Amino acid sequence: MSKCIITGASRGIGLATAKLLISRGHQVLCLSRTPCPEKEVSWENVDLQRLDENQDLKGKIEKFLDGDKKFSLVHNAGSLKKDSTLNLSSSQFREVLEVNLVAPLILNQMVLPLMGEGSSIIYIGSTLAHKAVAGACSYVSSKHGLVGLMRATCQDLVGRMIHTSCICPGFTDTEMLQTHLGADPEIVKSVAGGVSFGRLITPEEQARVVEFCIENPVMNGSVIDSNLGQIER
Numbered sequence: 001m002s003k004c005i006i007t008g009a010s011r012g013i014g015l016a017t018a019k020l021l022i023s024r025g026h027q028v029l030c031l032s033r034t035p036c037p038e039k040e041v042s043w044e045n046v047d048l049q050r051l052d053e054n055q056d057l058k059g060k061i062e063k064f065l066d067g068d069k070k071f072s073l074v075h076n077a078g079s080l081k082k083d084s085t086l087n088l089s090s091s092q093f094r095e096v097l098e099v100n101l102v103a104p105l106i107l108n109q110m111v112l113p114l115m116g117e118g119s120s121i122i123y124i125g126s127t128l129a130h131k132a133v134a135g136a137c138s139y140v141s142s143k144h145g146l147v148g149l150m151r152a153t154c155q156d157l158v159g160r161m162i163h164t165s166c167i168c169p170g171f172t173d174t175e176m177l178q179t180h181l182g183a184d185p186e187i188v189k190s191v192a193g194g195v196s197f198g199r200l201i202t203p204e205e206q207a208r209v210v211e212f213c214i215e216n217p218v219m220n221g222s223v224i225d226s227n228l229g230q231i232e233r
């Protein structure tokens with residue numbers, strides 16, 4: 001049994017990952033603004049947009065770890081806003097970067113002094129970490145940056161025997177996707193039609209990829225697409 005800290009395990013891919021890891025006998029700490037509905041998961045109320053102001057978090061993480069040095073940190077929380085290069089304000093840009101890119105750096109620096117051999121840092125990127133679509137400027141920029149942060153993590157941790165990787169999910173059936181697409185079932189159908197299997201991915205499928213990356217140091221430094229085969233047009 002080992003321990004895992006997951007950002008944004010209150011729903012979606014993070015919650016599915018927390019449930020899977022709990023079912024395997026691990027202990028999980030969720031960092032999010034709303035509680036994790038899974039009773040066995042410990043929860044700290046954390047706004048990743050304001051992590052610099054959170055002076056108590058390191059102590060709470062230390063308490064959760066209770067001296068254990070082999071653990072995982074999963075940077076799963078994400079913020080997706082509709083915005084454009086043409087009109088995105090610098091303050092709105094910073095808000096998304098804080099959650100998607102700056103918070104992972106701050107959390108890394110918080111936990112790395114506590115991390116020992118066999119630990120891992122897993123980033124959740126996106127298909128939009130490799131390519132762009134219109135109307136998602138801050139998200140696309142932050143997810144591209146996250147791949148860079150993962151690669152820098154890999155290089156800066158040489159010799160520590162801590163592995164890292166960035167998983168890039170495709171269209172996964174969560175609140176984030178539902179909110180982004182809106183209520184029209186035809187839009188959801190057309191998005192699913194862009195996947196070679198003709199369906200959305202489940203959060204549980206993504207959770208199994210996260211578990212695989214946690215357990216396999218050979219994945220160190222890698223960017224993994226988990227998109228069920230997106231159809232290129």
Ligand SMILES: NC(=O)c1ccc[n+]([C@@H]2O[C@H](COP(=O)([O-])OP(=O)(O)OC[C@H]3O[C@@H](n4cnc5c(N)ncnc54)[C@H](OP(=O)(O)O)[C@@H]3O)[C@@H](O)[C@H]2O)c1
Nearest residue numbers: 008010012013032033034047048077078126171172174176
């Ligand atoms: N769903 C997809 O199709 C898809 C595709 C590619 C990549 N992804 C990535 O997968 C990851 C998980 O997304 P999801 O689809 O599971 O989304 P989701 O269901 O909307 O969940 C997002 C999680 O992020 C947390 N979060 C957001 N802002 C936060 C903040 N300021 N402070 C703390 N926590 C915050 C939320 O927790 P609280 O609201 O409780 O704070 C929530 O638990 C994200 O990084 C996303 O970019 C998803």
